[in-house]
Amino acid sequence: MSHVYESYDVVVVGAGHAGCEAALACARLSLNTIIFTISMESVAMMPCNPNIGGTSKGHLVREIDALGGEMGKNIDKTFIQSKMLNVSKGPAVHSLRAQADKQEYSSSMRKVLENTPNLTLKQGEVVEILTEDNKVTGVKTYSGGIYPCKAVILCTGTYLNARCLYGDTITYTGPDGLMAATQLTESLKAMGIEMYRFKTGTPARIDKRTIDFSKLIEQPGDERVKPFSFTTNPEEIQKEQVSCWLTYTTPETHDIIRANIDRSPMYSGTIEGTGARYCPSIEDKVVRFADKDRHQVFIEPEGNYTNExxxxxxxxxxxxxVQVAMYRSVPGLEKSNIVKNAYAIEYDCINPMQLKPSLEFMNIEGLFSGGQFNGSSGYEEAAAQGLIAGINAAMKIMGKEPLILDRSEAYIGVLIDDLVTKATNEPYRMMTSRAEYRLILRQDNADLRLTKKGYEVGLIDEERYLKLIEKENQINNEVERLNHIVIGANKKVQDLLKQLGSTPLNTATTLADLIRRPELNYEVLASIDPDRPVLPEDVIEQVNINIKYEGYIRRQLKQVEQFKKLENKKIPDDINYDEVPSLKEEARQKLQMFRPISIGQASRISGVSPSDISVLMIYLSQLRSSKAKQEE
Amino acid sequence: MKTDTIAAIATGLSNAGISIIRISGNEAFHIIDRIYRSKKGNKILSKENTHTIHYGYIVDQDVVVDEVMVSIMKAPSTYTREDVVEINCHGGIVVTTKILELVIKNGARIAEPGEFTKRAFLNGRIDLSQAEAVCDIIQAKNELALKNSINQLRGGEYEIINYLRETILRDIAYIEAALDDPEHISLDGFNQTLFENLENEMQLLKKLIQDSKNGKIIKEGIKTVIVGKPNAGKSSLLNRLVGEERAIVTEIAGTTRDTLEETINLNGITLNIIDTAGIRKTEDVIEKMGVEKAVKFASDADLIINVIDSSTELDEDDEEILELIKDKKAIILLNKSDLDSKINKDLIKEKTKHPVITISIKKNTGIDELENQIKDMFFQGEISLHEDIYITNERHKEELNNALQSLKLVKQSALDGMPEDFYSIDLMNAYEALGRIIGENVDEDLVNMIFKEFCMGK
Known part of the structure; x- marks a missing residue:
């Protein structure tokens, strides 16, 4: 029996990392929002690795925070270890990564959701999306409840038709033994949505008491912890941290794997889903990199609440x-007991090509989606998409323009552009090498890049916005000042330079020029810069980076300028590619399929050549002039 | 940083007549000011009135390259609605390409196929009704340029470029893998390897650039194709022209199953001669492929030499060849004049508009006449070099230079102690520049290489 309940502005399906951000964004923008989860215990659950951030993913978290999302704040509240990666490299690839207390992380996020006005949290499985004339009208739950709504955001993660496998054991469940969602796929297919089947996997969890830590190499956190969120006061999060541990596989481990490889469902052909190359199973690594005699194994606590x-x-x-034997062949794990087995998981997701850059489906109005459902992988990638899908569902309902970040503005822009423009055949993971303008897409300046946008959207309050403007001014003024302060070749200066291992001056130079020397920086020159104002740590960091890498940054900004030219040439929604003369057939088909929003996006579609782009530009200018004529 | 001012040779390239080099864009006047000297040396063209013509010289750092007439046309009343400069020079392949090079060196880039027209259109200069034609031109020209770009690279050069790309990409992948997975992959000591690779890569690039300056990198010359029935004497002709036994000559019809290629110099005119398999109806699979190739070569040729065996009757195969070359520049040779002639020269002349020469390759008669005929056709401008070839060469040179510059930046950054992530960007630029020469798209190369070479991730 079905029953129609009260209507909502937005229904979010799934309360993982994408769903939480989506629902919070909508509710915070004053839309009446309901979020469905299969189990209340799985809100913001971390079913795989116990950390947030890492290379390029740390960037995503900072960007989410700069736009007014929750992930950064939540990990700042619940981390048990934190580390800035790549500190010996350039500032663009510094990446923050924190180990989370999984249970804390989940319950803390649940608390935020439960206490956000306009947001209803409900346990239940959505089985059908209701539409009329290709427009979303509501959802239906397993128990027959109908919830009318204006927009739906699908964030089903790895739950759709999920099955977990190890050896010949198959369970038809989602991650961690939770119930799978078995009906929604059919409803989506019936709406004409093209589905993919992807696969991922997770290692075993081992009882801490059965590990011999004397054989492991300790991996402590940073002495001074940097927060993820720009709103977190660094002083308030310095605390006792727990360590991770490093060990290595042995030739014996590899022998065990090789001897049993035919029992892996990956190799026996039982697994149909496509796995990701960047998170290979150990059997994959042993087979594909046969010449490596050992692989690293990091042992990470799941939280303070557990021995796992x-x-x-x-x-x-x-x-x-085989798992037991294999794990026990690793030094330090000889007597280990497995608490939870490792497994591979298969699930349904979509071909993300069907989405607009706003994350709304091209062919179904009001239907949005984010996260692993879109063919990505990782908590951070999911949260980023969830936030954007949430914002854009809200923008749509409020009759405003969608928030679309381009590749020169944010890793989030790169992530979404890649998903909707490039055909994927494996779960998509963010990588710094995917960001062509990464010198300006740093984690340290995410607020300067994005907080204004967050403010315009309505997720950043006035106070935070004004603080940002103040920060901007401080940076600009200080850079300006340093560019104009001339330092003479006097004894004090020469002594300092000598002391710092830098060549003495021949003629007078500016402070900025001195900062540019690789061996020097802003801080060490304090004694020859008496008029220096007192500035916050984060302002000094920006001043230092902006001056030190000015040449590289300027070059990158020039590239961005070129890029923006094509990005700003918009293609109308209703373009009929059959009417564009001289397009190559392949280009025509691809353009028809991807329906790019700009010439820039069109140029990134494989199979669309530069001359096709020229032809398209000519057609568009022709179209514009003839429209202008009609209006006259 | 290259500006968005474009240049190209606006006329066909031949040794006859006048060539025009056209420049369009906001740097056009800046560029001409740097390479133009008036007779008295006091004229600055950017200060002159628009739509005027000026006599003077093109100079390369005070060395006169050519005596020229320069037209200057200021925006917006020009073809492209941008500033336009046209240099009318004395023609000649060497001078024309030299001037184009100078223009490029001073800040223009080579125009893409059809780009002048495209700009004219986008700036509203060309009538809308012509849009479709413009689109067709752009697609056609682009296809040709792409074909040329790869076709004109000698095999060896193609391999070097591929090798360079491979080694550069490997280094990028190493750096990027380490940046993405610092806990598994370390960059300690990598700079040493990188420096060695860079030295090697820069050497190879310099060599390529030198070669391209000498015109060695592309197959230049008048593309001349010898066609005819099997055993008409095509290979013998090639041998005679080259002056050595290059092609295998036998009595058995159909010996040349593939194509042979030679470059010869005829009083300063470079001919790129291709000997093809005899064209006839055949069931032999391999021979058939040779025949198909011959037909294809003939359709691309600047000049065709059709060798006919005058000691046998004109047959169906001969007629078919004559039909095939009907609209091409061609010379008909009636070979084997030392034997009893079964074909009347006048009969052939009725069937074709092409010049007909009686010849005996065996007895070495009529060869001079053939050579004179080719020279006449060239100097009268009837046959000319594809300007595209030179354009392609310039484009290659530009990209090779871009790649070299990028690698130099990499080296400098590394020497300055910059972190690896800074120079991997310039490595990528070098990789992309080389990719443009061979028409390769970059897209997912890097990510694929990373996963192929490195064991990544959790």
Whole structure:
């Protein structure tokens, strides 16, 4: 029996990392929002690795925060270890990564959701999307409840038709033994949505008491912790941290794997889903990199609440008995007991080509989606899309323009552009190498890049916005000042330079020029800069980076300028590619399929050549002039 | 940083007549001011009135390259609605390309196929009704340029460019893998390897650039194709012209199953001669492929030499060849004049508008006449070099230079102690520049290489 309940502005399906951001964004923008989760215990659950951030993913978290999302704040509240990666490299690739207390992370996010006005949290499975004339009208739950709404955001993660496998054991469940969602796929297919089947995996969890830590190498956190959120006061999060541990596989480990490789469902052909190359199972690594005699294994705590330890690097779908033998062949794990087996998981997701850059489906109005459902992988990638899908569902309902970040503005822009423009055949993971303008897309300046946009959207309040403007002014003024302060070749200066191992001056120079020397920086020159104003840590960081890498940044900004030219040439929604003369057939088909929003996006579609782009530009200018004529 | 001012040779390239080099864009006047000297040396063209013509010289750092007439046309009343400069020079392949090079060196870039027309259109200069034609031109020209770009690279050069790309990409992948997975992959000591690779890569690039300056990198010359029935004497003709036994000559019809290629110099005119398999109806699979190739070569040729065996009757195959070359520049040779002639020269002349020469390759008679005929056709401008070839060469040179510059930046950054992520960007620029020469798209190369070479991730 179905029953129609009260209507909502937005229904969010799934309360993982994408769903939480989507629902919070909508509710905070004053839309009446309901979020469905299969189990209340799985809100913001971390079913795989126990950390947030890492290379390029740390960038995403900072960007989410700069736009007014929750992930950064939540990890700042619940981390148990934190580390800035790549500190010996350039500032563009510094990446923050924190180990989370999984249970804390989940319950803390749940608390935020439960206490956000306009937001209803409900346990239940959505089985059908209701539409009329290709427009969303509501959802239907397993128990027959109908919830009318204006927009739906699908964030189903790895739950759709999920099945978990190890050896010949198959369970038809989602991650961590939770119930799978088995009906929604059919409803989506019936709406004409093209589905993919992807696969991922997770290693075993081991009882801490059965690990011999004397054989492991300790991996402590940073002495001074940097927060993820621009709103977190660094002083308030300095605390006792727990360590991770490093060990290595042995030739014996590899022998065990090789001897049992035929029992892995990956190799026996049982697994149909496509896995990702960047998170291979240990059997994959051993087979593909046969010349490597050992692989790293990081042992990470799952939280302070439990003895479970996550065994990073040993993800597998080998049968249980092989898992035990394999893990026990690793130094330090000889007597280990497995608490939870490693497994591979298969799930339904979509071909993300069907989405607009706003994350709304091209062919179904009011239907948005984010996260692993869109063919990505990772908590951070999911949260980023969830936030954008949430914002854009809200913009749509409020009759405003969608928020679309381009590749020169944010990693989030790169992520979404890649998803909707490039055909994917594996779960998509963010990488710094995917961001062509990464020198300006740094984690340290995410607020300067995006907080204004967050303010315009309505997720950033006035106070935070004004603080940002103040920060901007401080940076600009200080850079300006340093560019104009001339330092003479006097004794004090020469002594300092000598002391710092830098060549003495021949003629007078500016302070900025001195900062540019690789061996010097803003801080060490304090004694020859008496008029220096007192500035906050984050302002000094920006001043230092802006001056030190000015040449590189300027070059990158020039590239961005070129890029923007094409990005700003918009293609009308209703363009009929059959009417564009001289387009190559392949280009015509691809353009028809991807329906790019700009010439820039069109130029990134494989199979669309530069001359096709020229032809398209000519057609568009012709179209504009003839429209202008009609209006006259 | 290159500006968006474009240049190209607006006329066909031949040794006859006048060539025009056209420049369009806001740097056009800046560029001409740097390479133009008036007779008295006091004229600055950017200060002159629009739509005027000026006599003077094109100079390369005070060395006169050519005596020229320069037209200056200021925006917006020009073809492209941008500032336009046209240099009318004395023609000649060497001078024309030299001037184009100078223009490029001073800040223009080579125009893309059809780009002048495209700009004219986008700036509202061309009538809307012509849009479709413009689009067709752009697609056609682009296809040709792409074909040329790869076709004109000698095999060896193609391999070097591929090798360079491979080694550069490998280094990028190493750096990027380490940046993405610092806990698994370390960059300690990598700079040493990188420096070695850079030295090697820069050497190769310099060599390529030198070669391209000498015109060695492309197959230049008048593309001349020898066609005819099997055993008409095509290979013998090639041998005679080259002066050595290059092609295998036998009595058995159909010996040349593939194509042979030679470059010869005829009183200063470079001919790129291709000997093809005899064209006839055949069931032999391999021979058939040779025949198909011959037909294709003939359709691309600047000049065709059709060798007919005058000791046998004109047959169906001969007629078919004559039909095939009907609209091409061609010379008909009636070979084997030392034997009893079964074909009347006048009969052939009725069937074709092409010049007909009686010849005996065996007895070495009529060869001079053939050479004179080719020279006449060239100097009268009847046959000319594809300007595209030179354009392609310039484009290659530009990209090779871009790649070299990028690698120099990499080296400098590394020497300055910049972190690896800074120079991997310039490595990528070098990789992309080389990719443009061979028409390769970059897209997912890097990510694929990273996953192929490195064991990444959790």
């Amino acid at each position: 330890m996550y065994i990073s690097g040993l993800s597998t779908s080998l049968p249980e008995d």
